[in-house]
Amino acid sequence: MWNNRIKCSGVFTDTPKCPCLICRNFFNLKKGGSFSQQSCSFCCFFLFVLFLQVLVGSPGILNNHGFQVQQQQQRRLSLHEYLSMGLLKEAGISVPHGVVANTPDEAYKIAKEIGSKDLVVKAQVLAGGRGKGTFEGGLKGGVKIVFSPEEAKAISSQMIGKKLFTKQTGEKGRICNQVFICERRYPRREYYFAITMERSFQGPVLIGSSQGGVNIEDVAAENPDAIIKEPIDIVEGIKKEQAVRLAQKMGFPPNLVDEAAENMIKLYNLFLKYDATMIEINPMVEDASGVVMCMDAKINFDSNSAYRQKKIFDMQDWTQEDQRDKDAAKADLNYIGLDGNIGCLVNGAGLAMATMDIIKLHGGTPANFLDVGGGATVQQVTEAFKLITSDKKVLAILVNIFGGIMRCDVIAQGIVTAVKDLELKVPIVVRLQGTRVDDAKALITASGLKILACDDLDEAAKMVVKLSEIVSLAKQAHVDVKFQLPI
Incomplete structure (x- = not known):
């Protein structure tokens, strides 16, 4: 492919002429067909960037026809019930007063x-x-x-x-x-309805069930046939016949099918309008007065939409969030606290998951998921260490960086700064590979801090698990063991 590049005369023009199938698919000019062995320079670069993103686990997006790597927060904003019900009411959906x-x-x-x-x-x-x-x-x-x-x-x-x-x-x-x-309302029948994003359908899907008012996970486990799914084409949007078909399958009486379908369409429009990732109505009911009503609502919103959903994100109740989650949001870090005792600092969500897996494989338990992304600064790395060490359960820390887009020397400088500023006294195992790794090692050596280094991830995981066990045993024996760096 790399030897068959041709000049693309069509990229970024109104009438593309590029014979490269990748380019045609990218611009929605041609669908189907087999892979072309001819690829323009633009497409080769596009594939190369995608390859790097997969390799290092760093997410990327295309903005204004240019490549810009950005950290993607995958956290979801949730609102209180009364706020969600207010959004439904604004959309013309019947809810209890x-x-x-x-x-x-x-x-x-x-x-x-x-x-x-x-x-x-x-x-x-x-x-x-x-x-x-x-x-x-x-x-x-x-x-x-x-x-x-x-x-x-x-x-x-x-x-x-x-x-x-x-x-x-x-x-x-x-x-x-x-x-x-x-x-308080008295329903004749209760149903379950939800809208969520489904990877297998590559878009939104409506989910319905005749068994509402109960834990839907239990229903799915005990009677999977009771769960009905209706995929929605993200381009064409929801169609009236789809909503009607789902309402009928859910068991709404004939005289209420249209009303139930209208509510589903309104909920889908709400889903799109506010960049929701999930709307769950449990239960959606047939009221005693013969009205289709949403008795409860849970809505999650995509955190990446905060810049254009100010109204929604201003409703966030930070008293419901862990202090570490607040700090992570301020520092633009992707952090999730867990129940283990080994802190993790990694770049890329995929590598972070693999790091937690290998810690678990060797008998340890991760204390967090922390992805610093592909463009972290020294300040962000320092903030990441603050987050990790704010968890009193943390007995050891594993830093695992594959420097593709992320530079290893930036991580190293952040580690050195954090250790000095925070006076860290827990053992730190560092595994660095990739861009400017030699500069990173030189920075750590020059700092005089004996941070434990490993080139092999498996060995690094074994080491950090053993160190956490040593500290844990010392605490159980009421022995005051502190790891002073340098050690």
């Missing part, structure tokens, strides 16, 4: 204004399993039915300002700062 309360007194006032003797008080916590959770004060359940404003106030006082513990929150729990007071 409700208002959020920040204090027990507000809960009393709202309950009185709603005027119903049948109300639901819902703790606003970004975690699943609220109904079966427990508050630190002893109250069981984060979703309660009440029958008077006085009862709404009493229940709210046991929720607001307290931590709710569920299967998803773990032992840390999540603080409840607000409650959602809404009218």
Whole structure:
């Protein structure tokens, strides 16, 4: 292929003439066919960049017909239920009437204004399993039915300002700062509906089930045939007949099929409008009054859309986030805290996953996923070390860098700066390969810090696991062992 390059006269013009099939496919000028052995210079470079991205695990995007490597945060923004329900209401979708309360007194006032003797008080916590959770004060359940404003106030006082513990929150729990007071509705039937991005379909997919109001994962495991999927062409968009077909398969009565389909179309438009990655309605119901209604809503948004979804991202509740997640977001780092004791600093999501796997293979447990991306600065590397060491469980750190786009000397300078500034006393194992690796090694040597270096990833993983075990055994024996660098 590299010997058959031809000049492409069509790239970036209105009427491309390039015979290269790659170029034609790229510009949507020709579909299908077999791979052409003729490739223009542009396409050869394009493939080379893609190859580098796969090799080093660094994501890239095309902007304005030029190549620009950017770190892609894969985190998802989640909103509280009352905010998600507000977005549905704006879109013309039927939802129960409700208002959020920040204090027990507000809960009393709202309950009185709603005027119903049948109300639901819902703790606003970004975690699943609220109904079966427990508050630190002893109250069981984060979703309660009440029958008077006085009862709404009493229940709210046991929720607001307290931590709710569920299967998803773990032992840390999540603080409840607000409650959602809404009218209670009596559904005849409950359904499950969701929209998400599905790789196997290469686009969005509608998911429906006649079994709503329960854990959909359990339904999928016990009765997979009850889950119905309807792929949507990302270019053509949703069609009325698709929504109608899904509503029929879900079991909506004939007189409500059109209404259910209209709600699905509105939800899909909402999905696109706000760059959502998932909308989950559980349950979507046939109300006793004969109305199709969304009783609950969970919406996740693509963090990469923050620049154009200011309205949505201004709604983010940082009190529901781990402090390390906040710091990672500020430093533009892709960080996820885990339960292990070996800190990881890696470039590229794929390499980060492989690093965690090899640590696990040798008997260790990773304390985090941390991808510094392909364009990290010395400051970002230092911030990455701050994030890792802020976790008191971390007993050792493994740095694994393959310098394709990322320069090893930048990582090395960040390591040296972090060790000195943070006065790190945990063992650090470093494996560097690739761009400017010799400069990186020279920087570490000149620093006088005896950071443990390995060229082989397998050996590096074995070493960091052994070091973590030494520190762990010392702690169990109540022996004060500190790794002073240099050691």
